[in-house]
Amino acid sequence: MVSPGLCSLCRSNQTPDKKLFTNTWIAGKERVPLSYLIYRWVLTILTFLFFSESFFTRVIQDSDWRYWLYLATWSRLLALLHYTLDSLLVTARLRREFKGQVELSLSENYGSSGENYASSSSPLPPLYRTLWILANINCTVSLVSSLVYWPFFYQVGVHPLDMQNLSGHAVITLINLIDIFISDRPWRLLHAFHSQLFCLVYALTNFAYIEEEGTAIYSSNYMYSILDWSDPTQCLLTVLGLSVLIPVIHLFFFILYKFRCLLTRLGRRQDQCKLEIELHKIQLRDRRIQQQDKP
Template sequence: MKLPKLDLSIQKSCKPAMLGRMWQASRRALNLEHSPAHQFACSQWQSSPHPSTVYLIYRWLFFVSVVSIGVASFSCQRLPRLYEGPKVELNYMKWFIYFTNWGYLLIALQAGLALAVLHRYRAQKFNSPCEEDEIPIPLGRRARTPLLCRAYWLSHNIATDLAFVISLVYWALVHDPKIHEVNALNVLVHGGNSLSMLLELAVTSHPVRAAHALYSAGAGLAYGVFSAFYWAVGGTDRIGRPAIYPALDWNKPGSAFGFVALCAVVMVFAHALATFVAAARTRLASRMRARNHADRLALPTH
């Protein structure tokens, strides 16, 4: 009769411990701590742990290109060529109400932060390789990842997911041939954004954690809240319509809520794609290094 009581007491004591381990695992998955921190300043394809000159050139070219396209998008605003509605005067500041431009600002932000991280670590010397530590170290026993690196990692994750979702949603649901022109600038901000972040995923060396999808989904929900507030105070789009996007018309709250929820779900799948690309990049680079190392160790055949 005593054994069941003992088993029951063990089960009761195990529950808090199990919940504690689940909480710690969730906390580790969601945090923005990563070691070594200088991995954020490196490319996956360099052999040295020190930030390379080639990667520095790439980072500057990427930053200048993204900022130039963003400036062109802001300064070249005009009514659609096929627009036949009443004459309206464009308010350039309404550029900031569009989800596309939120996403593009995040691409520019992460590009600037990546450049700042690289310059921070370029003057330092490292003996450890620019790869993730294989043995996990408890958070309390290691130095925290610098705020600059955490800010870059967060903005990179969100910018990547937003770019994929923006390209998909725009061409599938938003683009209207009667209003929107298919020109170079339109293609760059609604297609080039995703290509840019795919390039970033292929070049950078830091990981993409699956749990960080919550941050991107939160960013999408934040835009939904903004659009509802903007509608509530009487805001209009650039040609005077009450909804920023036809699919996000808060005069029809049911469909608007559904659209926001759909975007949040798609954001999670977009993050899954980013996680897969980053993992494939890491595995391919590891195989190439192992093959090159084996070739150097191979004995001559003559």
């Protein structure tokens, strides 16, 4: 359990309560609201439609099997896996709660500071750890895809602003940004290495494909011009640049998370004030009744 006397850094390193991954802070309740479950499945359906539409267009219609090596494709897959697992875990929790199995908060001071300090002495279950990793990578990679595509690759009149283009380079990023302010999932600065490792795997996969002359039939020796492996220096600079950019992007999401914690603290203070006002009104009413009853 988390001691109230611990510093913020120590509290941040505690294992978070798994309930934080399957509820919204907006509800302010131990139970999961049905609206939150609907919200999670809407995101899952949207990401499934984004992936299906792009797969049908690029692979089925155009027979472009390089589709699997585009960063936007990996971003769509990450979003689909993230939100599907999230929806399943929320669904499982809501089913347990319908059966009367409601877990109480594991930390007495949770909510007093507005931050996600609820902690457990036991490690997170594997599915929740997987969800945490997927969420970290999904948010970072989607924003990297947007930041790299629009200034370096998009050409007006050449690339249409259709659903396939927008879903992989804008819409998923927007969904992830909105979801930070709705979910109750915590963020950790040290988790930036999740996305760094993922992007390293992507770069190595891209390199292996190019070395096997995988793009020969498309008359190009690279997937992205900034990852032209015939120029090793440029590629190494690109990989190193992304290695530096990713922690900055992760820090950006962490700042948004801290801002959400501030909103949580303000919202709960308002709820506390409303509760105190209602209690005060009840006390005044009881006093009036007592005075009227006196002979």
